[in-house]
Amino acid sequence: MSHGAADPTMHPEVQLSTSKGYFLGFAISAFLMLVATFLVTSHSVPPFGLLMVISVCAGIAVIAQIYFLLHIDISEHNIWNTVALVLFIPLFLITIGLTWWMFSQLYLRTMDMSVMSSAMQPAVHASATPGMAAMPGMNAHTDSGN
Amino acid sequence: MLVDLPGGWSPLLGRLAWSQIPYANPILAPLFVAVVIGAIIVLGLITYYGKWTYLWKEWLTTVDHKKLGVMYIIIGLVMLFRGFIDGLMIRTQQVWAVGPHSSGVFGSLHGYLTPFHFGQVYSAHGLIMILLAATPLLVGFMNIIVPIQIGARDMAYPYLNALGLWITAAAAALIMISLFVGDFAHNGWFEYAPIFEMQYSPGVGVDYWIWTLQLVALGTTLGGINILATVIKMRAPGMTWGKLPIFVWASLSANVIALTSFPALQVALGLVAAxxxxxxxxxxxxxxxxxxxxxxxxxxxxxxxxxxxxxxxxGMMSEIFPTFSEKPLFGYITMVLASMAIAGVSWLVWLHHFFTMGAGPYVNTAFSVATMLVGIPTGVKVFNWAFTMYRGRLTFNAAMLWAIGALFLLLIGGMTGMMLAIPAINYMVHNSVFVVAHFHSMLLVIVYAIFGSVLYWFPKVFGFKLDEFWAKTMFWLFSAGTALVFVPMYMLGFMGMTRRLEYVFNTGWQSYLDVMEFGIVVYTLSVLAFFILLYVSVRDHAKNRVGADAWGTSRSLEWMTHSPVPFYNFAVLPHINERDEVAWRRQHGIDNVRPEHYDDIHMPNNTGVAIILGGLTFVLGFALTWRIWWLCIVSLLAIIVLMIIRSFRGDPGYIVTGAELQRMEEEAYRREAQIADSHHSHPVSGGVVGNAMAYQRNDSSKRL
Structure with a gap:
């Protein structure tokens, strides 16, 4: 074995960790969470913008936590982290991507899109839902048989 | 309080009150009395024979992967029995409550279970069978067999292994206590939104369900991490990936799935809890x-x-077939690839559980095709097993019968699975008992493989074989029960009988339900045969002792060490030359060698921390269920503090000296020599026989 199993503090994961790193990771995630909470409670950004800002905050928080708290990088001595990452990325894309796809298809069939869009953007008229009309099954909610 | 709690809440006891104990229930109250009396008898017997110290030192605090595995299997078998009783209750209710003129007792209009109670029974049946019977049984086997098959002395993380077991035990205890304190979820084992929300299910049933499942998920994830690390890091010298026994490959692929999928469940449960x-x-x-x-x-x-x-x-079937066909497994590489392919496709098919959601033709078609893809690697496996048996020297003992039974059930379950993968058919039979019959066929494949494995590996773990006559009796009774219950169930599914009926409106289905009830009685006889099997085998164990190679035709590494396996597994780690090492050694005449020299070995210490943490997680789960907040905080803090203390103290382990090892080994060899048909072994110098390396070289660096 390349490192002593008897002394866990010699493991590369432990060697890499520092109090500063943990604190920084915690501080960044806590700060981003506060920002997101403030934006949601204050309603200072329109809904679509809010969604985007929160998504970006969440993305940065994930990266900060992966790097500072979990020490996942692509260096040589952390090869198993890289293996885990190689497995994780396609799984992440599959779960999120397929879920997004099936639910967007479901909403086309079960949700009244005019209500949906007016709820999202009160200022815009219901008819102004770009790109939706051309998608298959768009008018299915008016079909009796579905 | 953030949510409205019907029925009151007190700071001291949370939602717990005397009225939550169903002492007036005509089914539960006598059962409770029986359980209490049974527990007093068991505890009394342990005290009478003075076995508490033995129990604490040898079992409850152990980190030995074999003992932990045995305890996993015991939990699994107990829960399998509990789940079976639930199944018996479901069948009896359905055969009783048919048509408007059927009688009713115990406060039920029809049958003997009220709808609310019936709902709890089938929910508990499903959850227990999948997560607290099948999962612990399989994890138990992986625990016992994987380290021995790869020539390791223990798991990569022995303490984590014990922790996983005791958290699983806490989950089992939590679902069992829901029988007598409060009630269990009544909306199916996977629940439904939004019926599990507070306003529709105001009781504690769903909360029990959340925390039981959460604990199982935690325990299984810990176990999965351990097995992955063990397989990757602890293989004996010479065991390359291409020489890995097939059961180890199966465990590896299974635990990759466990590690990646259980977090999704934990998130889902966390959100339900929110x-x-x-x-x-x-x-x-x-x-x-x-x-x-x-x-x-x-x-x-x-x-x-x-x-x-x-x-x-x-994986279990892939071990049993070659041993009793006296041939190597056909298509090892394709078997490995098939396991990995099944694991890969498993992430792509989940929508087929809710085709009828209405995601539309594109989505349904994609998931339908993905689901059918599973049939390719599974078909590869079926043909590999068939070709393994083809022109083999077959021995039809009980273990082999279970494996062949599993193969036939896999065909039935697989074919009906292909039908269900077609959305057009799925829409027709959705939520009917056809689906129920399909997934029971598949889960019975697992049960058959497990019973086959119990028979197959029992001599390795305990040193004697189980009785063949009663094992075969159990097999035939169990198979008859399977046919009698599930063939009519498939038929009723086509007739449109929906699942989870506590009242069957169509009197035309009565005869089918009668046959199924008869089937469950036959199942009950097979359970009886299992108890007799255990009794007879333990009674006659002196007659059925076996040497290292219990079956004489075994192939993989676990059959190289003594039966029962000593706590250190291998006194000297073997050197792996071929894929089926034991079969290879037998062919080359070096199956009866033993090491000449013994080195000191390093083993982990026992620890009581794991069982205490398990107990605390049970308390935490119970307190969360009943919303006893002070108890939640106390138990959670205790868990955290204990984990920190344990982490800082660590475990230096202890040394078994070479001399001590030699004494124990010689005793084991002497014991084996008394068994009639075992070979006499002779020591080899330097670990080398002829031009083959039998053991790890003495001069190589020490491994833990």
Whole structure:
């Protein structure tokens, strides 16, 4: 074995960790969470913008936590982290991507899109839902048989 | 309080009150008395024979992977029995409550179970059978067999292994206590949104369900990490990936699935808990919630989970067939690739559990095709097993019968699975008992493989074989029960009988239900045969002792060490020359060698921390269920403090000296020499026989 199993503090994961790193990771995630909470409670950004800002905050928080708290990088001595990452990325894309796809298809069939869009953007008229009309099954909610 | 709690709450006891104990229930109250009396008898016997110290030192604090595995299997068998009793109750209710003129007792209009009670019975049946019977049984086998098959002395993390077991035990205890304190979830083992929300299910049943499942998920994830690390890091010298026994490959693929999918369940349960405890709206019908997102998140875990339980079963069958066909496994590489392919596809098919959601033709077609793809690697496996048996020297002992039974059930379950993968058919039979019969066929593949493995590996773990006559009797009774229960169930499914009926409206189905009830009686006889099997085998154990190679035709590494396996597994780590090492050594005449020299070895110490942490997680689960907040905080703090203390103290382990090892080994060899048909072994110098290396070289660096 390349490192002593008897002394866990010699493991590369432990060697890499520092109090500063943990604190920084915690501080960044806590700060981003506060920002997101403030934006949601204050309603200072329109809904679509809010969604985007929160998504970006969440993305940065994930990266900060992966790097500072979990020490996942692509260096040589952390090869198993890289293996885990190689497995994780396609799984992440599959779960999120397929879920997004099936639910967007479901909403086309079960949700009244005019209500949906007016709820999202009160200022815009219901008819102004770009790109939706051309998608298959768009008018299915008016079909009796579905 | 963030949510409205009907029925009151007190700071000291939370929602717990005397009225929550169903002492007036005509079924539960006598059962409770019986359980209490049984427990007093068992505890009294342990005290009478003075076995507490033995129990604490040898079992409860152990980190030995074999003993932990045995305890996993005991938990699994106990829960399998509990789940079977639930099944018996379901069948009896359905055969009783047919048509408007059927009688009713115990406060039920028809049958003997009220709808609410019936709901709890089938929910508990499903949850227990999948997560507290099949999963612990398989994890137990992986625990026992994987380290021995790869020539390791223990798991990579022995303490974590014990922790996983005791957390699983805490989950089992939590679901068992829901019988007598409060009630269990009544809406199915995977629940439904939004019926599990507080306003529709105000009792503690769903809360029991959340925390039981959460604990199982935690325990299984810990076990999965351990097995992955063990397989990757602890293989004996010479064991390259291409020489890995097939059961180890199966375990590896299964635990990759476990590690990646269980977090999805834990997130789903966390969000359900947020809804019920904090008044959130993740899965409500309004307020921005989406109830189908729950189903989606649940099956993102749920489908990989069913392959997590079937893959080790495939691995078990792949070990049993070659041993009793006296041939190497046909198509080892394709078998490995098939396992990995099944694991890979398992992440892509979850929508087939809710085709009828209405995601439309494109989505349904994609998931339908993905689901059918599973048939290719599974078909490869079936043909590999068939070709393994083809022109083999077959021995039809009980273990082989169970494996062949599993093969036939896999064909039935697989074919009906292909039918269900077609959305057009799926829409027709959705939520009918046809689906129920399909997944019972598949889960019975696992049960058959497990019973086959119990017979196959029992002599390795305990040093004597189980009785063949009673094992075969049990097999035939069990198979008859399977046919009698599930053939009519498939037929009723086609006739449109929906699942979970506590009252069957169509009197035309009575005769089918009668046959199924007869089938469950035959099943009960097979359970009886199992108890007799255990009794007879233990009684006659002196006659049925076996040497290292219990079957005489074994192939993989676990058959090289003594039976029962000593706590250190291998006194000197073997050097692996070939894929089926034991068969290879037998062919080359070096199966009866033994090392000349013994080095000191390093073993982990026992620890009581794991069982205490298990107990604390049980208390935490119970306190969360009943919303006893002070107890939640106390137990959670205790868990954290204990984990920190344990982490800083660590475990230096202890040394078994070479001389001590030699004494124990010689005793084991002497014992084996008394068994009539075993070979006499002779020591080899330098670990080398002829030009083959039998053992790890003495001069090589020491491994832990």
């Amino acid at each position: 809804d019920r405890y904090l008044g959130a709206h993740f899965f409500t019908a309004g307020m921005g919630g989406n109830l189908m997102l729950y189903t989606n998140l649940f099956w993102i875990w749920g489908h990989p989970e069913v392959y997590f339980v079937i893959l080790p079963a495939f």
